[in-house]
Amino acid sequence: MIKIAIVTDGPYGERAYATIKPEFETEFIVLEPPEGTFADEVDIPEExxxxxxxxxxxxxxxxxxxxTLDLVDAIHPEVDWxxxxxxxxxxxxxxxxxYGNVTCPENMCDLTENGNPTFDQFVAKFGxxxxxxxCQGDKVVDIExxxxxPCGSTQFVAEELKGESTDNLPIKAGLKIQHYPCRAPKMRLFTDDECKKELAANFHKDAFQEALEDEK
Structure with a gap:
């Protein structure tokens, strides 16, 4: 089984740790952000x-x-991805x-296989x-x-939609992301926060649409 390290310097990463830990051996590591604005003030403790x-x-x-840059520079020769x-x-x-073995997703809900065995083993479970x-008739009886x-929102949406009608189910899935709530807007990936919310919602909408089509 692969080993995962989740590294943060602030409030993000706890949900991913809670979601990923049951599937993989996972370490949660908090680093102190530099106090100054210059790169030469970055210090990552050896431990x-x-x-x-x-x-x-x-x-x-x-x-x-x-x-981020100093950490990636220090670890990229030592880790798979x-x-x-x-x-x-x-x-x-x-x-x-x-660096070659780095992925910068526009949204963590958009991870798919890339051919690297370690990355693909992770993405088989999360992405x-x-x-x-x-379904029984027009009623959803189970969602697997x-x-x-990685943040766990898919499981949240699945639990919320059990027992619902299949009518407009993909749209409901997208809307439920707003109630998790999705943290993608706070990850500073885009200047447009609504764009990130919409991406996460659309990934879930598409997933539920495909699942309904497969169930028929």
Missing amino acids: ELTKIKDADLVITYILHPDL IIVGAWRGEGFKNQLLS RPVVRIS VERCS
Whole structure:
């Protein structure tokens, strides 16, 4: 089984840790963000760095760009894959992608296989939502989550929609994301917060639409 390290410098990552831990050996590591504005003030304690390097796959929810870049630079030769869950700006994204084993998703609900065995093993369980729906007539009797968003919102939506009518079920799934609530707008991926909400909602809407079509 692969080992996961989730790294944060603030309030994000706890939901992912709670969601991922039952499936994979997972470490949750909190780093202190730099107090200054210059990259030479970044300090990653050796003890935490060793724990992070021991993982096969690292997910960062670090908001400070210098800390993100220094961490990726330090660990990329030691780990199989890195998912940067919080980033801003195409230039910064391209700088991170240049390391080769880094993914910077526009939304954590949009992770799909890329051919790397470690990454694909993770994404088999977490990423773009996949559900299976069982119905009796027009009533939903069960929803099995085959691939959950890393934050756990897919499981939340599935539980909320059991017993519902199949009428407009995909639309209901998208709307339920707003009640989780989705934290994508706070991850600083875009300048348009509504765009991120809509992305997460649409991924779930599509997943439930496909599941309904497969159930027929």
